[in-house]
Amino acid sequence: MTPSRTSIVATRERGITLIMIVLIIGAIFIAAGVALPEITSRIDNQTSRETSDRISDLQEAMTAYTRDLQQLPTSLDHLGRTNGTRAWRGPYVQQIIQGWAGQAGDYRRDNWNRTYRWRRTNRYQGTIISSGPNGRFGDSDDLRIAISVFDVLRSITMDRLDVVNIAISNYNARFGQSAPLWGSAAMIVRQLQLRRFLPRGPVFDRDAFGAPLRTVGRPVTAFSSRNTRR
Incomplete structure (x- = not known):
């Protein structure tokens, strides 16, 4: 039986329609392949900014x-x-966590929900590191900030010197002639107390x-x- 002209046309139209569908699907995949990296990059950039803020x-x-405590913590947990010491008056993160409204509240994790690395170099220097978008430490996309509290400790020291030196001045005004101050800083502090x-x-x-603080003058x-200029 010879196919009619109508059936041949219908078959061709179905073939053309199928090709169009394949082409459209292909175009969608190509567009997605082009757009997805851009979208991912924008998300990572936003997450990087938020992590840097944290x-x-x-x-x-x-x-x-x-x-x-006059030193940096040995762990972010503290x-x-x-940390078991009487000087601890935290938590020190309560206020900043409240400022992260709508975000994860674990301050030890970045905005990719990965744990920070905290490396304390000494009592007053250290570095906080996020592994960044790729989740691997030690490469160029790590986010890090070097922390130094030298100025904080210096300020505490200067305040302490002010208190002690006022006490020494007051002591000398009353007892400087009869019982002048001699000895180490520890001995003099005990006498002042x-x-x-x-x-x-x-x-x-x-x-x-x-x-140890240094004594000035004899007596x-x-x-x-x-550690200060004073």
Whole structure:
């Protein structure tokens, strides 16, 4: 039986329609292949900015921690829970977590929900590192911020020197002639505490870096620190 002209035309139209569908699907895949990397890149850029903001917030929390404990934490955990010392007055991250409304609240993780690395170089220097978009540490897309609280410790030291030197001045005004101050910083602090020129408890014979304060004059008229200009 010979196919009719109508059936031949219908078959051709179905063939053309199928080709068009294949071409359209192919075009969609090509467009998606071009657009997807751009979309992914934009998402990663936004996430990188948000993670950088979080790291900056953690820097503020570490500054507050340092004011109380006079050193950077050995672990990020200690920003949120006590490290067992009486000087800890945290949590130091409560306020910044509240500022992350609508986002994950674990301050130890970046915006890709990956754990930061915290490397403390010494008591007052360290680096917070995010593995970045690719999730691998040690390459060019890592996000990091170097943290130094030297200025914080220096400020604490200067405040401490002000308190001690006022106490020494007051002591010398009353007892400088009859009982002048001699000896190490620790010995003089004990004498000032016995005479109630200084309160008991706080550390007054060392600076915030942990170094012994130096005595000035013979007999002693002041303390100084090698870690400040005073």
